[in-house]
Amino acid sequence: MSEALLLYLVIPLVKIVVLLALLLLLVAYLTFFERKILAYLQVRIGPNRVGPRGWLQPVADGLKLFVKEDLIPTSAQRFVFLLAPCLIIVPALVVFAVVPFGEPFTMAGRTITPYLADVNIALLFVLAVSSIGVYGIILGGWSSNNKFSLMGGLRSAAQMISYEVPMGFAVIAVVLMSGSLSLVGIVEAQRAAHVWFVLPGILAFGIYFLCGVAETNRNPFDLPEAESELVGGFHTEYSGMKFAFFFLAEYANMLVVSSLATVMFFGGWLPPLPNLLAPLWASPALVWIPGVVWFAAKVAVFIVVYIWFRGTFPRYRFDQLMQIGWKWLIPLSLANVLAVGLGVLILRG
């Protein structure tokens, strides 16, 4: 086997397969954890029938959705109707190609990076790809030929577009601080700066996470699928595996937002206070902890916050949501860019 073949084909392919498998498994179990955590918030037990302590529940769910009859309404736009779930799940998974999960490590004399690609414009890539997802929702809502779906689709179009703007500005603040669009570069910049970017960029983080919740259509911004108003919102007419795609995409998007928050504001795979506490992390008791564990722990915190939101808040109304987006978040994020820019200018000279 030639060196080039190994480097450019075999290793990336193995990584893709591992990443995709892990991701789908993780996303499936995310639904389980959400149900469990929500259950404990709501003084009940949650799924505990399938397998030991309910651990096989996601498998059962997946199997059920897989063997379900694949219904397409007769009046639906067939092609678009089928396209929509693909349009939503693919971008949600593709984004993970550039998310760095940990530090490069050595295996069999070869340095292996625990991410697929370190693209120098990774942040732009993420923003660009993740905004494709909104097409899936709009087209799904429109092609179902159902008024509730249509309204869900329209709501989400308006919502995702208006929340992408402040999110972009929040990200700009990070780029200003790190001087890099590469996600690996952003983590390294935080190591070099001796501080997680959440401290100087607390406002940017707040805006980013709020927009992230809105982007992923989660409570309290879950208007596009508000079941008490729009039945199922844009996926009212979807069933079986196509519904599962929408479902998986929602959870994958939660992971995307959480991973990016971890990378941009919480030092990615770095342990807390990597420089100040360097002797501690290098001590024999802790040195074995790989970066991936830190990364996963931080992401998990965000996921729990997501679920916590869902268990606590009522839902905003459509016009209120727009108001928050345009009247508060966008001006605030613009001011934040200005402030961070000035700060960087002064500190760096």
Add this chain to the structure above:
Amino acid sequence: MTAGPLTPLYDSDEMELSFGPQHPSTHGVLRVMLKLDGEKILDAKPIIGYLHRGTEKLFETMAFPQCLPHTDRMDYVAAATNNQGFCVTMEKLLGVTIPPRAAYIRMILAELQRIASHLVWLATHAIDLGAITPFFYTFRERDAILDLFEEYCGARLTLNTMKIGGLPFELPAGWLERCSAYVDEFPSHIDEYEELLTNNRIWRQRTIGIGVVSPEDAVEWGLTGPPLRGSGIKWDIRKVFPYDRYDEIDFEVPVGTNGDTYDRYLVRMVEMRQSVRIIRQCLDRLPDGPIMARVPKVLRAQEGMVYASVEAPKGELGYFLVTTDKSTQPYRCHVRPPSFVNLQMLPEMVRGHLVADLVAVIGTLDIVLGEIDR
């Protein structure tokens, strides 16, 4: 007939939406035909009748005591107050005064039922507005009430717990202690719900100024119960036409000021606390004695008409009975269900609001289709 183009019912910007009857938040089988401009509601028209069982007609074919189980099935989340309404009407017709012990136990049951009904309202109202957690808390407490009912009469939902002239059963041993423990504990749970909702920013934004009813409108449209009191009118059948022994009990009638969804929410929350207060007083003063007045085995009415009403959790529940001489069954029985009258206000309340507010208004009216269609 002239052959010509059909006049379009709607402008091109407008959309007709059939909201229900199989919609998750129409609380049963209500159907609302909406005329929408985008998400804005231009007009709404409630369509009812999907749960019509001909209860009033059935009453005409049954002896008076046989009517009672059918009252359970009208407002099926508040069966005890339905029974109470029918019993009070029948007792007025027959000129029977029930023994004090029976009246006090009835009040305990009715107030427990009021709490249970308000808990269902709170759960569904909150879930309609996206807050899913209060549902589980409220149903936990409601279950405890249903346990008390089950212990008393064997049923949890369709209780059939009262009898014309008194009560069918004496309280089981230990019931009073368990009921007492429950009412001691319950206010702390109301605090829990309030902590989740009352000062929640989103909850306030979703409810303040939504579905405003002016006091004049509320009276003119015949609203009763919390929707009337939310508009600031102090009107409670328990106070103005006391039945059973409510005149001996000390309690407050909460009223709102703005007549919006938030005020109706606050009114119901205070009502639950007042119900606890009523139950506490009843438990403390519960007299000994018989639980049934002396009524003949076969109830026969003289010719006449009678109307009596009780304060059901949802408003004034009235029964209008017409009887012929020496009859054992009603010639005609009309029920005035609070939900039916309150629902008429829906189009007025939602016009100009958004679709999301429609579910808030349906929730705040606290309707039960079982008693609307009967």
